Amino acid sequence: MTDQPDQTDGSAEPSLETLVGSWLTVPDVAERLGIALSAVRRLIEDRELLSARIGERRIVSVPEQFLEEDVFRHLRGTFTVLADGGLGDDEILRWLFTPDPTLRVPGTPVDNLAAGFKTEVRRRAMEQAF
Template sequence: MTDLPPTPPERSLEALVGSWLTVPDVAERLGIPLSAVRRLLEDRELLGARIGERKVVAVPEQFLDEEVFRHLRGTFTVLADGGMRDEEILEWLFTPDDSLRVPGTPVDNLAAGFKTEVRRRAMEQAF
């Protein structure tokens, strides 16, 4: 009998993103009321997911980088128009892709100012 390599653990969205902020934490970080954060989520300027044991709504901390935050809505729209659900959009944004200009994730590339390339990739992915 041969030893097989261990099966890698399932990669959850929570682990893929890594650092999350709850809605109250986002409000504090941005210096805005909770209702304004909820509006950002409703208007899809930010995306969140239910994470943790209590399934609280949280936003990836990296989204709050000023450069990333400015470019999220259009990227979300492209991916959603292509049929992706919010969880799939988050997974795509945080999955490493070495073929991008900056090795790393699409969200890393947004932070580096490569919005056009990320959206072009999003269109390719979505359609």
């Protein structure tokens, strides 16, 4: 989870909140997955999900796209590759949701995870991180 402010600093780069687009609060994630709030917090602590503080009230939230089955099962390993390369949580989130026209499926790395291209995304993650 990142505690960094999520506002643009005048650069052309969009805020993380805007880049990801659709976020779910911890209670929303718990409801969607049918698990307890403490289990969602554990998923975040264990880095099976990443979160950020979103909005004016800085509420802990998870990108909604992470809950897609084809995405969720590939997140932990992808997070590990990027974190081992020195990226922080906010940088990992930004990388996963930044469009990359050179990927197999036009869109973002997380779109490519959803499409089943885990190997390509992790290869790119290794190149990015090292």
